[in-house]
Amino acid sequence: MQAAVFHSYGEPENITIEEVPIPEPKATQIRIRVIASAIHSADIRIRKADPFLVRFAFGLFKPRTGRLGIVYSGVVEKCPEQVTVFKEGDNVFGLCDFSPGAHAEYICVPENSAIARKPENLSHAETVSLPFGFHTALHFFKKIDVQSHKTILIIGAAGNVGIAAVQLARYHGLHITTVSALHAQSKLRQLGAEKTLTVTEFKERSEFEIYDIVLDTSDKYAYSDLVKMTRADGTLILVAGIISALLLAIWHKFRRKVTILAGPASAAAQDIDFIRELAETGQIKPDVYRTFSLREIVNAHKLAESSNKLGVVVIEI
Numbered sequence: 597m598q599a600a601v602f603h604s605y606g607e608p609e610n611i612t613i614e615e616v617p618i619p620e621p622k623a624t625q626i627r628i629r630v631i632a633s634a635i636h637s638a639d640i641r642i643r644k645a646d647p648f649l650v651r652f653a654f655g656l657f658k659p660r661t662g663r664l665g666i667v668y669s670g671v672v673e674k675c676p677e678q679v680t681v682f683k684e685g686d687n688v689f690g691l692c693d694f695s696p697g698a699h700a701e702y703i704c705v706p707e708n709s710a711i712a713r714k715p716e717n718l719s720h721a722e723t724v725s726l727p728f729g730f731h732t733a734l735h736f737f738k739k740i741d742v743q744s745h746k747t748i749l750i751i752g753a754a755g756n757v758g759i760a761a762v763q764l765a766r767y768h769g770l771h772i773t774t775v776s777a778l779h780a781q782s783k784l785r786q787l788g789a790e791k792t793l794t795v796t797e798f799k800e801r802s803e804f805e806i807y808d809i810v811l812d813t814s815d816k817y818a819y820s821d822l823v824k825m826t827r828a829d830g831t832l833i834l835v836a837g838i839i840s841a842l843l844l845a846i847w848h849k850f851r852r853k854v855t856i857l858a859g860p861a862s863a864a865a866q867d868i869d870f871i872r873e874l875a876e877t878g879q880i881k882p883d884v885y886r887t888f889s890l891r892e893i894v895n896a897h898k899l900a901e902s903s904n905k906l907g908v909v910v911i912e913i
């Protein structure tokens with residue numbers, strides 16, 4: 597089968613399309629014929645080994661498997677006898693976070709992983725734009741008593757996680773303020789943002805407004821400023837921060853002030869199925885920016901890591 601493979605960390609040009617063996621499902625795995633995948637910040641971090649910690653998970657000196665692609669939408673193509681949840685021919689979508697490989701014609705995933713039936717009202721390309729951003733936003737929203745919050749500030753709102761956070765915040769009836777590039781503002785208003793600030797307006801504002809929830813996907817602002825913008829018993833969500841954000845979260849837990857949420861998002865099948873339900877009932881919208889073929893993966897990576905993208909960069913296999 598054809599697959600995108602990279603043999604050394606670095607630039608998009610390190611990725612080539614190669615012929616590799618079709619994977620065989622283990623006893624409790626299913627094989628999926630991938631119809632659509634996408635390029636997300638996680639693929640870019642793995643490709644670049646940024647941060648350095650990536651190397652401990654994916655290969656210290658060079659990529660261990662050299663495979664990318666953590667979201668997929670496709671058709672179940674092979675089910676061993678032990679598999680009970682899915683059957684051949686089912687349309688499914690999901691995430692394979694720590695075992696990327698969806699930038700290929702086939703992928704094997706455990707039947708009990710973050711996988712669900714595809715929304716019936718969406719194409720595979722539309723469907724695959726959902727799981728990455730929404731499972732991340734959902735992971736953090738599930739940790740908050742959202743009903744006790746009224747306002748949210750979403751920084752980096754036009755990115756893949758930001759757009760999902762805006763849609764989930766609207767689903768929960770929150771009053772939404774966003775920070776993004778100017779060209780993203782009309783899209784954010786259509787999705788439910790009430791107040792849209794450009795990055796310059798946000799940086800140059802003379803005083804801080806206070807929000808019940810502040811969610812930052814950009815990692816470009818001082819934590820002390822973000823804490824000041826969060827209500828005393830509110831929640832600050834640092835989507836992008838890793839070790840420093842986790843340490844801050846522990847420190848604030850100890851001081852019992854603003855609750856700080858950080859760290860890797862995890863997803864289970866129920867989360868993916870909840871995303872399906874929200875999509876089928878029209879409460880969230882897919883967010884495809886542009887589609888590329890697998891052969892065009894280098895250009896797709898270049899667009900995905902640029903400021904020009906406004907939505908998800910999808911790969912049709």
Ligand SMILES: NC(=O)c1ccc[n+]([C@@H]2O[C@H](COP(=O)([O-])OP(=O)(O)OC[C@H]3O[C@@H](n4cnc5c(N)ncnc54)[C@H](OP(=O)(O)O)[C@@H]3O)[C@@H](O)[C@H]2O)c1
Nearest residue numbers: 637732752754755756757777813814816836859860861903
């Ligand atoms: N905790 C987790 O498990 C988890 C899960 C998913 C993602 N992440 C991390 O979260 C971050 C966001 O992910 P993503 O997939 O949403 O990435 P993305 O699609 O690249 O979005 C990042 C957004 O931040 C915006 N931005 C950049 N500088 C900014 C600034 N100074 N002020 C306001 N906005 C700014 C970017 O705008 P422009 O495009 O205009 O520059 C872009 O819209 C990444 O660092 C990713 O690694 C963490």
